[in-house]
Amino acid sequence: MSASSPTYKALEQTAAGHEVDLDSLLEVAGWNDEGLMPAIAQQFDSGEVLMMAWMNRQTLEETLQTRRVCYWSRSRQKPWRKGESSGQIQMLHQAWLDCDGDTLLLKVDQTGPACHTGRRTCFYLALDDKSARVDTAPLMSAEALYGNS
């Protein structure tokens, strides 16, 4: 949890309200070897954590400009505008970067299920020390989600 650059270190004890240029902050952000960072999507009003996916600088900037959430698909190696095949889009309410500049939190308004299984959230396997339990059934089938794509 140590700061990843002098820029982030300098912000640590800064008073609320201080502003910095986005470009200079993203220039020294903690992108991984693939130029990506994790982005957590949280429903803005209920607080439910919906999913985690990845963004590069390009898809983060697009998201901040258009307010429609766009991730980077690692499997397809291209921008992934959430909902482009399922219709279940995410609109951005507020984006946050963490203290080390290597993780994003996106407060979003999610239409319908966020999860490709048809569930509202991807986090549906409840763990204890011996077993995992399926906590919720799908809201809709994969066929209903992707049938027209």
Next chain:
Amino acid sequence: MSASSPTYKALEQTAAGHEVDLDSLLEVAGWNDEGLMPAIAQQFDSGEVLMMAWMNRQTLEETLQTRRVCYWSRSRQKPWRKGESSGQIQMLHQAWLDCDGDTLLLKVDQTGPACHTGRRTCFYLALDDKSARVDTAPLMSAEALYGNS
């Protein structure tokens, strides 16, 4: 967002309440090349997303058994029992694994600040398309947090 193994694929359309053995699920989970996966910590009652850190199988199993959250420190390459130097511990309320088996959500009860900057949450830099704004001041100084360690 495609499932990472036949096990996860088979769970997708499973009814709520279905249980599987934890060991078999973790055996085929989506650990990265370093044997880690991201773990999101969320305050169980307020819903605030506090931080994101990493876990390997050993620290996840310890966390599920002891109910005190233990991450894997990538910088120190050893287990990191949250709060061992700051005193600001996390107790586990409920752990969740996502649909692909490659991200954890931990609902926790966090004592004091989760962030090494002395803030409640690590996500304190609010982004718009031009700038970033420091949203909150520290609750306590780094000296107060780590002075006795």
